Amino acid sequence: MKELTEVAKMIVNNLHLSLVFKTISEYQKKDALEIRDELGLASFSEISTNPFDLLEKVKRHILTKAFQDKEKVEFLMTVQSWAGFKPNRIYLETGDQAILAGKRSALAILWIMILPKIAVSPTILPSDIEKQGLETLVESILLSDESRAELNQVVSFEMINRGFIEEYFDINGIESGFTIDDSMRRSRLRAMLALMLMKGSDFPFDLDKVFNLPEHRLIEETTLYIMTKQAMASLSYQISGSGSSRPFDWPLVGTARVFSRLMLTLDVLRKFASKMTTCSLFTSTVQGSQQVWTEWEFTSYLIKEITDYYANLLRERSSKGKNEELDAFVDILKGENIEITTSVMESDDKALTIYEELSDCKRRAQIGEKPQISPERRFRVVLSNLKQQLTEARADVLAPDELVEEIVDAFDAITELIEKHIDSLGSQVDKFTEELCFETSFRILEILNLGASLNNLPWVSRFIAEEAARTSIARGDIESLEEQHRMKRIVSAFAGGVAYLVLQAQRKDLE
Amino acid sequence: MTEIGKKPLRLVEIQESVLPEDEWIIGISILDYFNGVGYSMPGSMRLDRSLGQEAGLLSGGTLTSDLIASSNIDDQLKTESVGNGEDDSLLSGIYNHEDDQVRASSGKDRKGLHIDFPQSSILVERLLDTDELTNLYAFLPGIFYCSGQQTSVDAVLIEVTQTQRFGMTLSSFRPEDVRALDVSKGFVFDENGGRKSVKVTVDTLGSFHFEDFLKDSGLSTEVMSYSKEVELARRLSSLISFMELKKAYASSSFLRSRLVKLLDDVDFFGLAPRRRIYVRNEKHPYGRVVEVNYRGFDSVLNLGVESGISCADEIDLEHQLNNLVFTKLMGMGIETDVEVAIMEMFQLIETGLKGKVSHEEVLNTLSRED
Numbered sequence: 001m002k003e004l005t006e007v008a009k010m011i012v013n014n015l016h017l018s019l020v021f022k023t024i025s026e027y028q029k030k031d032a033l034e035i036r037d038e039l040g041l042a043s044f045s046e047i048s049t050n051p052f053d054l055l056e057k058v059k060r061h062i063l064t065k066a067f068q069d070k071e072k073v074e075f076l077m078t079v080q081s082w083a084g085f086k087p088n089r090i091y092l093e094t095g096d097q098a099i100l101a102g103k104r105s106a107l108a109i110l111w112i113m114i115l116p117k118i119a120v121s122p123t124i125l126p127s128d129i130e131k132q133g134l135e136t137l138v139e140s141i142l143l144s145d146e147s148r149a150e151l152n153q154v155v156s157f158e159m160i161n162r163g164f165i166e167e168y169f170d171i172n173g174i175e176s177g178f179t180i181d182d183s184m185r186r187s188r189l190r191a192m193l194a195l196m197l198m199k200g201s202d203f204p205f206d207l208d209k210v211f212n213l214p215e216h217r218l219i220e221e222t223t224l225y226i227m228t229k230q231a232m233a234s235l236s237y238q239i240s241g242s243g244s245s246r247p248f249d250w251p252l253v254g255t256a257r258v259f260s261r262l263m264l265t266l267d268v269l270r271k272f273a274s275k276m277t278t279c280s281l282f283t284s285t286v287q288g289s290q291q292v293w294t295e296w297e298f299t300s301y302l303i304k305e306i307t308d309y310y311a312n313l314l315r316e317r318s319s320k321g322k323n324e325e326l327d328a329f330v331d332i333l334k335g336e337n338i339e340i341t342t343s344v345m346e347s348d349d350k351a352l353t354i355y356e357e358l359s360d361c362k363r364r365a366q367i368g369e370k371p372q373i374s375p376e377r378r379f380r381v382v383l384s385n386l387k388q389q390l391t392e393a394r395a396d397v398l399a400p401d402e403l404v405e406e407i408v409d410a411f412d413a414i415t416e417l418i419e420k421h422i423d424s425l426g427s428q429v430d431k432f433t434e435e436l437c438f439e440t441s442f443r444i445l446e447i448l449n450l451g452a453s454l455n456n457l458p459w460v461s462r463f464i465a466e467e468a469a470r471t472s473i474a475r476g477d478i479e480s481l482e483e484q485h486r487m488k489r490i491v492s493a494f495a496g497g498v499a500y501l502v503l504q505a506q507r508k509d510l511e
Numbered sequence: 512m513t514e515i516g517k518k519p520l521r522l523v524e525i526q527e528s529v530l531p532e533d534e535w536i537i538g539i540s541i542l543d544y545f546n547g548v549g550y551s552m553p554g555s556m557r558l559d560r561s562l563g564q565e566a567g568l569l570s571g572g573t574l575t576s577d578l579i580a581s582s583n584i585d586d587q588l589k590t591e592s593v594g595n596g597e598d599d600s601l602l603s604g605i606y607n608h609e610d611d612q613v614r615a616s617s618g619k620d621r622k623g624l625h626i627d628f629p630q631s632s633i634l635v636e637r638l639l640d641t642d643e644l645t646n647l648y649a650f651l652p653g654i655f656y657c658s659g660q661q662t663s664v665d666a667v668l669i670e671v672t673q674t675q676r677f678g679m680t681l682s683s684f685r686p687e688d689v690r691a692l693d694v695s696k697g698f699v700f701d702e703n704g705g706r707k708s709v710k711v712t713v714d715t716l717g718s719f720h721f722e723d724f725l726k727d728s729g730l731s732t733e734v735m736s737y738s739k740e741v742e743l744a745r746r747l748s749s750l751i752s753f754m755e756l757k758k759a760y761a762s763s764s765f766l767r768s769r770l771v772k773l774l775d776d777v778d779f780f781g782l783a784p785r786r787r788i789y790v791r792n793e794k795h796p797y798g799r800v801v802e803v804n805y806r807g808f809d810s811v812l813n814l815g816v817e818s819g820i821s822c823a824d825e826i827d828l829e830h831q832l833n834n835l836v837f838t839k840l841m842g843m844g845i846e847t848d849v850e851v852a853i854m855e856m857f858q859l860i861e862t863g864l865k866g867k868v869s870h871e872e873v874l875n876t877l878s879r880e881d
Contacts, residue, residue, distance in 0.1 A: 435682070
């Protein structure tokens with residue numbers, strides 16, 4: 001186990017990797033007057049403004065500056081009150097006091113939030129993550145005022161040594177402007193700090209379960225969050241590569257060596273992730289009960305991560321003309337995830353098998369083969385892909401383009417499914433299409449927590465279809481409105497409606 | 512009764528397809544009446560009622576089983592069942608001319624003071640038994656304009672049938688397809704290209720076009736990576752918020768063309784019952800406008816005692832209609848039937864519009880914020 005000073009050295013070493021640190025550094029230098037200026041707060045309006053509102057305003061301003069993620073900011077603004085902290089109205093007398101208290105509290109939060117990311121060097125071997133003294137760090141943050149004071153001192157000292165003269169490390173400010181009954185303070189403060197560290201690791205957590213953990217378990221659990229985060233970062237770092245070594249830069253599909261490293265990292269990830277008890281990301285619901293992912297599911301996850309990497313590549317390159325081979329390759333990987341995973345799990349040399357499977361998919365993609373699955377299977381695969389994508393992305397919001405792509409994928413699968421059965425459906429094609437689209441839309445909206453907007457789906461879809469038809473007519477493109485395109489047009493209309501509702505809701509969240 | 516006048520009249524739209532060329536129904540109604548759409552009682556309730564009637568017949572001393580077995584009655588029924596299965600206006604016309612006896616008997620109301628003819632009663636009962644009402648009916652009274660038939664009706668009645676295909680349940684009716692339109696605010700562009708909300712009036716109807724938004728953004732076929740609809744939705748989502756989209760819809764030219772049809776109809780025919788109902792059931796899967804008469808309404812004029820709907824074209828439908836019971840949720844929550852609900856709705860609409868039927872007045876009432 002490493003000493004606290006070594007951990008502190010590591011933190012300071014990695015400060016340059018964090019963009020949030022730039023915000024910390026910027027605001028540590030600003031005094032109340034400058035912040036007032038920046039927010040456009042005139043001093044005469046003070047009498048009418050509640051000092052605590054002023055505090056919140058400054059805090060929100062700094063947090064928003066650091067994280068563009070509205071959900072994260074909202075969480076950090078409310079977590080104190082969840083933990084039972086109340087505004088300290090006696091302490092906040094003047095406006096300047098409130099502004100400085102807000103600043104202090106926001107900066108302390110920012111420090112806590114970046115620690116999970118910078119506490120370990122990015123070049124470390126995944127198997128060494130455990131040995132980086134993360135537990136020592138978490139313990140000193142959560143344990144007591146004394147341990148926190150020691151951490152402040154050690155890190156600040158290290159910063160001065162490394163030439164950070166104007167910045168300082170301070171996490172005690174977290175309570176600034178708040179108060180809580182002394183009998184509860186220690187445990188609540190502990191839980192709140194743990195929650196922030198967990199949030200900083202970007203994993204979803206079950207709030208009630210976290211609050212109920214005893215001290216030693218809370219330290220253990222929080223450490224696991226950070227270690228899992230590091231293992232995951234290492235995994236995606238290995239997939240994306242850097243500089244001249246990009247093992248998955250299409251048409252490359254990695255090498256056996258790359259995969260053996262990836263499998264080792266995956267084992268480390270599994271070791272940490274399967275011990276977490278408050279996080280829902282690595283569990284699946286089987287017949288109503290929550291179960292931790294098995295090795296099979298982690299392997300499937302790795303293939304999915306690689307698939308996502310290629311899908312991103314495809315998107316980036318789409319501006320430079322269509323890349324049909326890569327497109328087919330991504331399709332095959334998406335469609336045959338289960339088959340590939342199963343064959344990898346059955347073999348003795350997993351790394352080699354996964355490499356061979358990918359090479360095989362590449363070969364098939366290059367001769368223009370489509371994934372070997374029936375439309376029904378594809379439909380299910382698309383939906384479960386979508387679900388996984390979305391639940392995973394909760395923490396950091398999915399880009400609009402990716403979201404649209406997933407939605408279009410789901411609806412494309414409907415078209416395929418119906419085309420296959422068009423003869424046996426006979427006169428019921430329209431009705432069946434509508435019903436299937438409606439059902440699928442409902443599931444998509446549900447996954448995104450937008451179930452309530454289902455009521456608006458029919459008219460929004462039709463409105464969009466009407467306007468789209470109008471542009472077609474205006475352009476003289478009447479052909480596409482003919483009878484034989486009805487089914488496709490119904491699907492497109494629903495896809496349009498869902499896309500609008502989802503993107504709109506997302507936009508609203510960001511504002 | 513004083514509070515009823517305050518119940519808001521709503522513009523109600525029933526759209527079951529998302530394609531622009533497909534059928535739509537738009538109308539004026541009060542959704543509070545049934546708290547949305549009215550659903551008929553399930554079949555078991557009705558069964559109890561018919562059991563009671565059967566007992567009454569038995570006490571009258573007629574042996575029903577013998578009568579049914581006798582040949583001439585049987586023949587009558589066979590003619591009926593042939594007509595029943597065909598969805599052909601020509602055939603139903605032939606059938607109506609021949610079947611005077613059945614019509615005469617079914618015309619009798621069983622509630623009032625009158626002499627009952629046992630034989631014809633049995634025929635009627637028999638008829639009822641053959642088309643057992645197993646499905647729910649969704650029902651919405653009000654003045655509606657149907658695009659398919661290009662005419663206005665007094666109510667919309669849809670049988671909720673469900674069939675299974677490939678594990679999917681195909682339902683003939685979805686509550687989501689019925690919605691109250693908020694036309695209190697519309698959405699136009701001012702001279703400088705800025706957007707502003709306006710009150711929806713006859714003049715501002717249909718003033719909104721997406722092209723105004725998208726003409727500069729170059730929505731051309733070449734650059735689209737998705738279907739036109741998705742591409743449009745993608746752009747819209749960044750330009751128009753959901754609240755704005757509602758307003759945009761209220762002032763879209765598509766809504767205008769529908770609304771004008773409805774307003775024209777109200778202006779021309781006024782607020783009197785049209786004596787037509789839109790019915791969609793297993794027999795008419797694509798919907799049909801059926802001519803009806805309201806006996807209760809007419810009997811006020813000729814001092815009769817009859818009540819219930821009669822529809823000369825379809826004798827079996829008449830029975831179905833008169834057997835439907837709905838729970839009215841406005842006021843005291845009592846049970847009502849098709850005829851009473853339609854009559855009450857007309858009264859409420861007349862009160863709501865204060866008897867005024869011009870385009871401006873109607874639109875004004877419908878777009879009033881409450």
